[in-house]
Amino acid sequence: MMNHIFPTYKQYPMEPVSGHDWHLTDETGKTYVDFTSGIGVCSFGYSNDFIEQSVQTQLGKIWHTSNLYPSKLQDQVAEMLAPEGMLAFFCNSGTEANEAAFKLARKATGKTKILAFKNGFHGRTYGSMSLTGNPDIQAGFAPLVPGVDFATYNDDGAIGQITSDYAAVILEVIQGEGGVVPANKAWLQAVAKQCHESGALLIVDEVQTGIGRTGTKFAFQQFGIDPDIITCAKALGNGLPIGAMLGKQALASAFGPGSHGTTFGGNKISLASAKAVLTQLTPAFLKQVQAKGQVVFEQLEDLIAPLPIVKDVTGMGLMIGIHLTADVKVADVIAELQKQGMLALPAEHNTLRLLPPLVMSEADLVSGIQLIQHVLQDVAVAANGAVK
Ligand SMILES: Cc1ncc(COP(=O)(O)O)c(C=O)c1O
Structure with missing residues (x-):
């Protein structure tokens, strides 16, 4: 066809x-x-008047400006989205949010190794694919980004694998593509504790679980953990392309001017949609x-x-x-x-x-x-x- x-x-x-x-x-x-929402994207459905009006209004004003100029809309959406004490970097997709997280973790810690989980999914670009614990998805694309190790999800052995050698640990609190596998709460708390004790940043990928999908803004909020970095995308724009990496304020100096960027990230049309989504996520x-x-x-x-x-x-x-x-x-x-x-x-x-x-x-x-x-x-x- x-x-x-x-x-x-x-x-x-x-x-x-x-x-x-x-x-x-x-x-x-x-x-x-x-029962798909465009794979977890159109959480507010296909005829949400408030989102449509917000996007129409923005279309009538201006569609795009470079990130070389400030954007109050970006700042507003970041404030609505990010937990207290976190800053946002806007991009266009889930894989890009994870790329940003990967880069920030290495730059902020000065370490290279990342621990990810078998059966996890983080996207299709090189960094995110390298973090994706599914050999079928990686097949034929070697060499992958070096420095990524894999542990077994919900397995106590994973906790001992987290050492001060690692820049970060990345995980989903419910493995989505991997078969809708929720983390065991006590196990996840032990992983988070071990990250904090060993100095490895905890990156929680909320691309599929975030923006209300599990009944809270982010799913990790139901697990009693405190991530250093959160990534999201999918439902954030209800169908317009937008992703975001959220990270603790203390990481800001590693992402100074010139360190990372994207032409379309923080696009005003997508942000207008995201603002309307977050306004309704009461x-x-x-x-x-x-x-x-x-x-x-x-x-x-x-x-x-x-x-x-x-x-x-x-x-x-x-x-x-x-x-x-x-x-x-x-x-x-x-x-x-x-x-x-x-x-x-x-x-x-x-x-x-x-x-x-x-x-x-x-x-x-x-x-x-x-x-x-x-x-x-x-x-x-x-x-x-x-x-x-
Ligand atoms: C948990 C998770 N992370 C990352 C991604 C990649 O997002 P995108 O397809 O927007 O690049 C997905 C997509 O399914 C996902 O489920």
């Missing part, structure tokens, strides 16, 4: 051409309830996400977890992983859901991943889970006659 595009993506046989709220419509006019809104998450996980426990082809259900808030046994292929489940008007995502290890827009109604969240239940039962029967 796409004759002029590199075939880097295995694509589904439908093209969404319009959207409203949490529904997408394809070229044939078929509509879908969207404590009351986050409470609603938590409440929806609770209803969803109750439904998952009742309807999905007991199915014989389901190994486990994991996640937090509205970031959900349904881990399937080898009897069925997640791709077949997604194809069948698509036929029946629902979009869902895969993740590693045969995981069905759900990242619905945070604004999705409770009723549609629940009927989506009911549809998944039926489809999983039907696919299991088709695969091996498993008992319903």
